[in-house]
Amino acid sequence: MHKDLKIKWGIIGCGDVVRKKSGPAFNKNNLSELIAVMSRDGIKAKKFAKILGAEKHFDNVETLLKDREISAVYIATPPSTHAELAIQALEAGKNVYLEKPMALSSKEVSKIIKVLNTSECKLTIAHYRRRLPAFLKVKKLIDSGAIGEIRFADIRILQPLKSDLIAMGANEDWRIKPEISGGGYFHDLAPHQLDLMLLYFGNYRSYCGISGNQSSNYEADDYVNGLIRFENGIHFRGIWSFNMSVKESKDECLIYGSKGYLKFSFFGEKLELVSDSSHDLFHFRNPKYVQQPMIEATVDYFLDNGPNPCSAEEGLMVMKIMDGFCNNND
Structure with a gap:
């Protein structure tokens, strides 16, 4: 088993998807605990922390990533910030559960993978339907x-x-x-x-x-x-x-x-x-919180108890196809 006995999560982003589909699921597993949320809107972060039962709330990414108690982050912001935040989290030594689409383009995804490959951290893409x-x-x-x-x-x-x-x-x-x-x-x-x-x-x-x-x-x-x-x-x-x-x-x-x-x-x-x-x-x-099966598989992966349920390389394949369909693969 991984040196950690439990994955302690911080969430970056406080939208409806977090509230309805994923956020509560982080506390539905004995090996997983949501302890912090972050939004640039501090009032919103405090509100979400209360709703989701997290003890900490932050209004900036840097403070969350410096928290040594947090071992993994769920990035649930709009795609334009995915690459930057994923790279920041990996460089801060955090495992990453990253929302789809993985980034704005396959070029950005390749930048994430380059950092991932030089890191000791892990990354899973939230293509949760594959677990329903x-x-x-x-x-x-x-x-x-x-x-x-x-x-x-x-x-x-x-x-x-x-x-x-x-x-x-x-x-x-x-x-x-x-x-x-x-x-x-x-x-x-x-x-x-x-x-x-x-x-x-x-x-x-x-x-x-x-x-x-x-x-x-x-x-x-x-x-x-x-x-x-x-x-x-x-x-x-x-x-x-x-x-x-x-x-x-x-x-x-x-x-x-x-x-x-x-x-x-x-x-x-x-x-x-x-x-x-x-x-x-x-x-x-479907389960009440539809991402729960994927989150459980991700927790197992982060703890070395199972395979990666959706790798960065699989996310890159999806992004390449999307770029090609939309004529963005220049």
Whole structure:
């Protein structure tokens, strides 16, 4: 076991995602304890500390990183700060659990990895869907040959301008400001979806895509169309559009095999299997705090009790694909 008997966490960033999806989960494991939160807004930091049961609160990163009691940090700020904060944390000797997208671009991700490789610290990416029951079941069915040899996968994320899929809090329109988010809503949603495709099908051989701003409602592109060819011959195509009518809304993934297909949504809790021999519908219930299974696996990794549930190199693969789809891979 790692020299630490328990991971003691500090959180950098106090948004709705922390409050609803991740923050409370750090205290749901006997080997994990949330002891500090940080926000540039000191009043907000104090409020979050009370809500999450943390004994300490800070209004600057440097003070948090100097706290010797903290062994790991969860970086839950907008993507424009991810690279800088991750590097600061690693250089301060802290393990890092980093929100998606990993950074603004694959170039920034490479800078994080360069520092990580010279550090004794560890880093995990918060692609938490790979630990949820529905998506674990998809992988199990694929690996068992339930639909035969996989041919291709198809994703359709079609949403109106105001989408219920976007985890928005008050004044959180930063997601459509490329200088803060890296792009538009695609950069908020696609990392999880592309990560799952890589988890299911392995390394890619090539990828390409196009993107554009069709509605001119904001600066970022609101349409992305991408293709991937995996090393094993499986193909992928995906469309993300955030300018559709409400009636055309869709959140769907279809994985086609030689003997049938799997159909599921990324925000639902059911999975459909249609094959030559069966037609089954599986229902799932996510944990109250959806990042809890991923956080538990991260704690095990930080304590040398298990493998990295999502490595920086896997995060880099996702970012390279996103850059390529959005024509940012110059």
